[in-house]
Amino acid sequence: MSKISNDSPLIELKHLKKYYSIGKSKKLHAVDDINAKISKGTTLGVVGESGCGKTTLGRTLLKLIEPTSGEILFEGEDIAKLNNNQMRKYRKSMQIIFQDPYSSLNPRKSVYETIATPLIVNKVFDNKNDMEKRVKEVMDICGLPTRLTNSFPHELDGGRRQRICIARALALKPKFIVCDEPVSALDVSIQAQILNLLMDLQDEMGLAYMFITHDLSVVKHISDEIMVMYLGMCIEKAPSKEIFKNPIHPYTRALLSAIPVPNISSRTRKIEVVRGELTSPIDPVPGCRFAPRCEYSQPQCTGKNMELNEISPNHFVACPVMEKMLGK
Incomplete structure (x- = not known):
């Protein structure tokens, strides 16, 4: 697989935000302060439950939706503030595959x-x-x-x-493609064919992907790095193998435990159950947005937004409680 150095990523997002106005003064925080890098020939998997902002992130990155603030660097050039005419020369290099193939095709x-x-x-x-x-x-x-x-x-x-x-x-x-849940509307056997096709094309052409999905068993096989989103924010980011081997954030662990395992002995494995109500994405108060549903929640989880901290090489997590438990 062709790759370029981390010093010169094909795509780089810096503090990318997308807010929607609700009424006169309220804002819905669809994408909130996202930082990411995608190099040539690599795949960034973006996972999370429905409504966490995955699709909005992909479409904002491509300027199909105008960002509220932040930078979108494509080969070092900030395209975030370009108008439609200025974006035309970048459109050839940045494409998207939509979730539902039928509705995205002209009949x-x-x-x-x-x-x-x-x-x-x-x-x-x-x-x-x-x-x-x-x-x-x-x-x-x-x-x-x-x-x-x-x-x-x-x-x-x-x-x-x-x-x-x-x-x-x-x-x-193109050089970069956003794959917005490209296999979720397909049968399992067809899913495998499409995933294999995407990986073969990447090897042959050096394509970079942002692969958006809620299916962790799918993203495991195609991604070099995985970003876990919750209510518009990135709460954990790590290489694919690392995040499956050593998930840190309680939400990530809950997602992984929900993956069905076709093995009778798996009946004894612990399943992380997420309880409680979702935090409103409309003008959320500072603090961890997962705290109301987290069994490890402590007073330090509220009052200020959680920052991503590197707890091991290229493994970032936004959870001070788990960092403390791990002695980081």
């Missing part, structure tokens, strides 16, 4: 028209033959037979629809 466009659209919009080819060659090339890369060229989305199964979405994203030869 009136054939497979060929769908994949050709970004090439036409960006005026990549002057010659129709060159465009047809590129469309067929991308279809072949994504495992779509030529006989499907004139087919429409309703005529195909979920796996082939998602392959069309991947082909559309690859048409412009």
Whole structure:
């Protein structure tokens, strides 16, 4: 797998925030102070329960949603404050694969028209033959037979629809793709095929991914690093193997314990049960947002926002209680 040094990441987020106005003065904190780096040829997995801000983070990163504040560095250039015209030259390099392949495809466009659209919009080819060659090339890369060229989305199964979405994203030869739960709407056997395709494409093209999902058993196999989000904030971040081997934050441990294990002996394993009410994401008070549901919560968990601290090489966690228990 091709990688560049951590000193020159392809994507870098610095204190990225996205707030939505609620009424006259209130703000919903959808994404709150996110810092992350993604290098060429690597995958950052973003996990958390529904409503934690994963999708908003991905779309804000791509400037499909305007950020409230913070920096989005793409190859060292801050694109956060660029307008739509200034963003055009970056669009080719930054693409997205949506969660539901059916709703993200135009039912009136054939497979060929769908994949050709970004090439036409960006005026990549002057010659129709060159465009047809590129469309067929991308279809072949994504495992779509030529006989499907004139087919429409309703005529195909979920796996082939998602392959069309991947082909559309690859048409412009991007460097970075946000994969927004690209396999959650598919059957398990098809999920494996799509994940293998994404990993093969990464190896061949050096693509960087942000892989958004709520399924930890999926993200384990595709991610180099995993970020755990809770109510808009990053609460733990570490290399994939490390976070599964040594989860620190109580919320991360609860997520991991919820992964089904197809083994009779697993009936005896401890399951971390999360109880209590969710903190409101509208103008949340300073402090750990997981504290009302955390069995380890102490007075020090309230009053100020928790900062990510490095407790071991490249393993960051925002939980002073667990840090103290570990002697960090």
